[in-house]
Amino acid sequence: MNAPFEGIGASVRRKEDLRFISGGGHYTDDINRPGQLHAYFRRSDRPHAKIVSIDTAGAAACPGVVAVYTAADLAAIGGVPCGWQIHSKDGSPMAEPKHPVLAEGKVRHVGDPIAVVVAGTRQQAKDAAEKLDIVLEDLPSVSSVTDAVAPGAPRVHDDVAGNICYDWHIGDKEGVDAAFAKAAKVVSLDLLNNRLIPNAMEPRAAVGDFDPMSGEYTLYTTSQNPHVIRLLMGAFVLQIPEHKLRVVAPDVGGGFGSKIYHYAEEAMVTWAAGKLKRPVKWTAERSESFMSDAHGRDHASTAQMALDAEGKFLALRVSTLANMGGYLSTFAPAVPTYLYATLLAGVYTTPVIYCEVKAVFTNTVPVDAYRGAGRPEATYLLERLVDTICHDTGLDRVAIRRKNFIAPDAFPYQTPVALQYDSGNYIATLDAAMKAADWAGFPARRAAAKARGKLRGIGMSTYLEACGIAPSKLVGQLGARAGLYEVANVRVHPTGSVTVFTGTHSHGQGHETTFAQLVSDQLGIPVSQIDVVHGDTAKIPFGMGTYGSRSLAVGGSAMVKAMDKIIAKGKKIAAHLMEASVDDIEFKDGKFSVTGTDKSRTLGEIALTAYVPHNYPIETLEPGLDETAFYDPMNFTFPGGCHVCEVEVDQDTGITSVVNFVAVDDVGRVINPMIVEGQVQGGVAQGIGQALLENAAYDAEGQLLSGSFMDYTMPRADDLPNITVGTESTLCTHNPLGAKGCGEVGAIGSPPAVINAVIDALKDFGVRHLDMPASPQKLWAIIQSNRPRMAAE
């Protein structure tokens, strides 16, 4: 009998799907605890204001209301902590103003929570919240980074001069200056990376629970990393020791970064549950998500490349203003520094690089990592700069990339901005993508489109990213306040089935399947015999969660290490049972056998012996078959690849249609190609969204203009093309799986490919650059203002 192949490389259909397609998922808002109360947050509708007074009496008197809290009630608890500390050029630590759970004295963005009402039902809490009498006195506000750093700008935090959180740099300033002085050509580009709103389809939610008998708190929350939330909230905000705080992140409906962070609402419901001795639940309405989930991106940069006469990159100089919003979110300081500036070598051999980054407070929602986090900003800057160089010099877009690629035999490759790449082959992904996209056939398609009155363009991006985060020692030196290893516990049950407990978290990535395949591959048992458990601090030893495309590369590696221990112990048991030397036992396809004989024992038999140790080397070996491993990676992983986008622009309306998209990525070892393809397609959709549709717009007064799906353009099915995905893998050299990560490549590689294509389509209009999103209105204006000049020429 041939069992279907379920190991590494098989497109196994997902184990988790049955519950999701049947309505049996278990999301946070699906949880209801006996005696549960509901919390409603009253938020600021002003971007910046002094809180003159809050009268809670009217609200407290409303039907069903159990409690009303403001900052005055929270004096004993801490602010929401930041998990990363950056030091400025001059060595001083970043400005780290307090981020109170409820606003203290001032509100700093629309959506800043001022008070919370706890009542019997959600509607009662909301009804009562309207009766809160809150007097605010408007203060001048700033929403854009450029306004915030202008002289005389209003201060978001009274004690942060110039709104500068930090003024940081990396690289070799003198070296870059010297190279620029000698350059044959310098090309400069100013560009914005538009602010995005993550909008995972499941709004954030949290349920706090407290057991007065044991003194134990439980928080159910929409999180990508329950252990991190336990650490941050327990240790810094509420002072609850770990053993008295359980954090559960059940099924989570998408995260994309926005559910990494510890949010005020989580602390609030947990604290209130303790005070009231009843469970307290909060679920965000979508309009609340828009103004309270951490936003992404929002950079303003200037980039300059020095070139020699042949188009070889000599030096890169970058200066960036990064918006932090009104407060520092958990990982915000790391995004425009170690997830961005360190990526500025990209796939190129640029020998010297200098980048300075000012992180800036504004009266906007806090900004933090959103799918890709820093790497999309770096990639966009580089890949737009490369195409702009071609625009200015007439060099060919493909040739210049090939000329500057890090060669396939140059690895390990040390960049001038700290990272050391372990492997990659950028020529291979470029060639494959160009072939799949029929780059060579494009001129004919352009001509055909022209005959139909359409402007057709093609663009590419060759990119690299750093993920699989991250070596603890290294990130510690860079300012992380936590380690970034991962943990796996592999439990072989007495009859040979397996439960794996992982510190990573799946909110769409399909870990229950991929990890089961990994275990199946290593232990030789069918996927149906393996369960993967994640998302509960009471069950899983520890873990850092899922973000930065780390789950397989780091979490999977921990699993491999734990399985190595299982196999090592199994060998000892097998040696005892079969009266052989341990060195003669080999493990293959789920069987321990004595080399050179036909004697063997299945994993199930070994497990049973381990748990029923009647015939067992009990003097030298503990019973049981249950192993835990912590894995700390040696380096980041470096996926990369080439994305090619083809668009058609309707001159009359300015509408851009993506007519073809090809992504060929090097994601290292692929466990489940179907899932990898899905991850890339989802990432590309978000990248096309950023390039063409999405924009979190604030007006000059600090009001969020795109505060609902009525105004914020989410990519819909008819906005997107089919997305062709290919992989051309080189293996990661430093983790046991050779895996690199695939969660973010789609969102990182795609935006510049789209914009490069749009600009190519507008070739005849003399367009050098345009900022995302390339909305119909923007394109129409460009076409409009360039048309007369063309006619005059």
Place this chain on the structure above:
Amino acid sequence: MYDFAYQKPSSVADAVKALGAEDAKALAGGQTFIPVLKQRLNKPSVVVDLARLGLAGIKVTGEAVVIGAMTTHGAVAASAEIRRAIPALANLASMIGDEAVRHRGTIGGSLANNDPSACYPSAALALGATITTDRRAIKADDFFQGMFTTALEPGEIITSVSFPVPAKAAYMKFKNPASRYAMVGVFVAKGPAGVRVAITGAGQGGVFRHAAFETALSANWSADALAGIATPADGLNSDIHASAEYRAHLIGVMARRAVAAAG
């Protein structure tokens, strides 16, 4: 939303009576009203559900298409009779919202609401429709009175809408990229009342007729006839998705496309 009393009368007379109560509001498909209630922008004392008044239905004669107020967008889009008589109307209905919205939203609700970015008002105005209520008949020209404002008196219920069958008509919609409502919608018609062009989505005062286009098309019914005519941006809406100038431009593009589609 705020709580309210709910009534579901079975006759128009009873409904009118129920709507006589202070802050009483009619509920049709709820595809506008319920989102408004959820945002707590409206605080009715009584919500009067019009579902049981027998106001749904389509009647097509040689000269007119008469649509009951409670007829859903989906029913209009799917009606073979309407597709034959005024295909532009069925097309317009098929472009409103999404399938689920079209299964509930009604023509009466859309006209009564007179959202400046709604689709139906342009058809009513361009086709010279007559809106019949529990008490009178109102010409479309008199019905729309600025955004979210109509000639309806408090408590007045639309019962049906009658569209004269035109010789030619078409609707072209440039969707707001986010909400998918009309950012600019143009309905062109050549009918018993002459050539009429109605623009929705663009005007600060809601739907309006485009006199310059009407004159040009009356002389020469062709897309080319509109080529040189610029629409002034004054009085047009401006928002993050489209400036008044861009809307003015799109009015021209959509109008030319509509005329071409109308044949």
Place this chain on the structure above:
Amino acid sequence: MPQVTLTVNGKSASVEVEARTLLVELLREKLALTGTHVGCDTSQCGACVVDVDGVSVKSCTMLAVQADGAKVTTIEGLAAADGTLHPMQEMFREHHALQCGFCTPGMVMSAIDLVKSHPEGLTEAEIRHGLEGNLCRCTGYHNIVKAIAAAWPLMHGKAMPAAAE
């Protein structure tokens, strides 16, 4: 408080609710049918789509009292009594048309209505247009479109007419 009597997934239910209660709230909170989700407050995401008297409806944009006397089918009611999945559910799994699963119930309910109401067949463009009211942030829709196309022949018991493909 008004009393609402309706049939949900073949079972009759009679519940007292505030008039302001939405159908989705009745389903999730009163009947514990949490498969139907809420993803927005502006009637735009489609996570809440259920079938009411044979057509897809956004249950966040319908009052519970409006559903009095109605027959409602939710994602929980699609599979046969013996657990056999609806072909649309099956094709979503087969084609990896879901990741986090949050949009999935509404997506599946909308997709079933779309296929049912197009006996003449569906092109890729028509499927994409038919999903206008359903947002998915995870998949990029590519596999959802594939799954729906694959479910069409299974639901109609014949090959998709060639012209539509």
